Amino acid sequence: MNNILELNGVFKSYKTFAxxxxxxxxxxxxxxxxxGPNGAGKTTTIKLILNMLQRNAGxxxxxxxxxIFYEQEIKxxxxxxxxxxxYVDEWSLKDIERTLKPFYKRWDSGKYNSFLxxxxxxxxxKVKEISRGMKMKLMIAIALSHEADLLILDExxxxxxxxxxxxxxxILSEFIEDENKGVLFSTHVTPDLEKIADYITVINNGRIxxxxxxxxxLEKYVIIRGGLDVLDxxxxxxxxxxxxxxxxxxxxxxxxxxxxxxxxIITERSNLDEIIVxxxxxxxxx
Amino acid sequence: MKKTLLxxxxxxxxxxxxxxxxxxxxxxxxxxGFFFGSSHxxxxxxxxxxxxxxxxxxxxxxxNRLDTLYSTLSINRKTVVRGHYSFALMAEAVFIVLAILFSxxxxxxxxxxFDIMETLFSISLxxxxxxxxxxxxxxxxxxxxxxxxxxxxxxxxxxxxxxxIQFPLLTELLGIKFPWTDxxxxxxxxxxxIFFAPFIFGLVxxxxxxxxxxxxxxxxxx
Numbered sequence: 188m189n190n191i192l193e194l195n196g197v198f199k200s201y202k203t204f205a206x207x208x209x210x211x212x213x214x215x216x217x218x219x220x221x222x223g224p225n226g227a228g229k230t231t232t233i234k235l236i237l238n239m240l241q242r243n244a245g246x247x248x249x250x251x252x253x254x255i256f257y258e259q260e261i262k263x264x265x266x267x268x269x270x271x272x273x274y275v276d277e278w279s280l281k282d283i284e285r286t287l288k289p290f291y292k293r294w295d296s297g298k299y300n301s302f303l304x305x306x307x308x309x310x311x312x313k314v315k316e317i318s319r320g321m322k323m324k325l326m327i328a329i330a331l332s333h334e335a336d337l338l339i340l341d342e343x344x345x346x347x348x349x350x351x352x353x354x355x356x357x358i359l360s361e362f363i364e365d366e367n368k369g370v371l372f373s374t375h376v377t378p379d380l381e382k383i384a385d386y387i388t389v390i391n392n393g394r395i396x397x398x399x400x401x402x403x404x405l406e407k408y409v410i411i412r413g414g415l416d417v418l419d420x421x422x423x424x425x426x427x428x429x430x431x432x433x434x435x436x437x438x439x440x441x442x443x444x445x446x447x448x449x450x451x452i453i454t455e456r457s458n459l460d461e462i463i464v465x466x467x468x469x470x471x472x473x
Numbered sequence: 474m475k476k477t478l479l480x481x482x483x484x485x486x487x488x489x490x491x492x493x494x495x496x497x498x499x500x501x502x503x504x505x506g507f508f509f510g511s512s513h514x515x516x517x518x519x520x521x522x523x524x525x526x527x528x529x530x531x532x533x534x535x536x537n538r539l540d541t542l543y544s545t546l547s548i549n550r551k552t553v554v555r556g557h558y559s560f561a562l563m564a565e566a567v568f569i570v571l572a573i574l575f576s577x578x579x580x581x582x583x584x585x586x587f588d589i590m591e592t593l594f595s596i597s598l599x600x601x602x603x604x605x606x607x608x609x610x611x612x613x614x615x616x617x618x619x620x621x622x623x624x625x626x627x628x629x630x631x632x633x634x635x636x637x638i639q640f641p642l643l644t645e646l647l648g649i650k651f652p653w654t655d656x657x658x659x660x661x662x663x664x665x666x667i668f669f670a671p672f673i674f675g676l677v678x679x680x681x682x683x684x685x686x687x688x689x690x691x692x693x694x695x
Contacts, residue, residue, distance in 0.1 A: 275489070
């Protein structure tokens, strides 16, 4: 398979936190949701991909090339959107173009101005004068104006209203129509991903819990509810993020175990939010 | 090389918000030089402005997360470091031109003495001091963030200025007569090529410092 991004056995350790054996691959032409609770290691992983952090072990390949050795070549084709801008507050949107344009061979001024116009962004406005939602759109405009093949988005929707989030999803849908492109979308606002992601990578506490096709993940785990009378110790070990209350329990379970469960258990289709929360609870209680 | 120059351009643009305060500082330094009627004093004040200016890119970079921006551009970390040093060299060149120009203007308007050899010697010395300070300060900024580094980075600056202030007192205590307002005794006694030794020495220091900064910045987590 032709992967646009590949991480293999990546380790990065700090005094109080470590990323361990991070391995996943994003095939060309798809959107991968990179999900996990706050502090799970999403931003650290993204920073490793961008060579902002020095990894302790493992390999990272972007467009099939090592991300450090071919850094300049690779970054020419990567668009990055972070949770906040990284431009001088006093720069106008015109200044930003003047500054960034010479760094990219494929910069398209027409496209940049067209995006700004579509997003109702005034080129004469300064970065500090625009709202958070507009800043996100500005970063998207920049990322798309140099014909990036891979978009890396780190929590781009946090703090955005539903309208702005929806607009972003539409832009990404359009972007991914080209099967040579790819999107890595890190977020903890999972409903956005339910609409757009083809692949999901779940990270928690510095470890990858799942990486694969989104629908497989949603089929793999189901939510179960039942009375306390059926909840024995052996059964409990099979439940991920089991929550007991006065009248019963609920939790997440691997669907392959379903035939072995008592008949009076109610099952429901899971969603990404539930999966993250349950895995998080399960990890914490372990 | 092209990307390093592009980086310098970006650095200059990042100073845009501070252009008025930089201009005010230059005017103040020049005004003080004129007030004291000494081209050496004028060059010293301009150098102080220059040293202050060298911290701006690091401070702006931290405030606006420009290290993150650099990480998204198609440049490597060596380019970032070389860009910062090139900016310093460029600023130093501007300082030299301004110092010579203002000294000459001073001689025309207030009749201050203007001896090109004296002026060059004084500028060469100041450039050497500037390069020494930058050579010490920049690796500290590349190793740490601006906020963490600034106290550490200001120590050499503080020592140099303390030394400059204390040196006349020290010579007085030791009974050595040092003509501070007239350095012609130096320029008349030493061969011309020695004039430029501090400047050349400064350039060598900057190069060594740049090599060190490249290594430090390459290892830094952003």
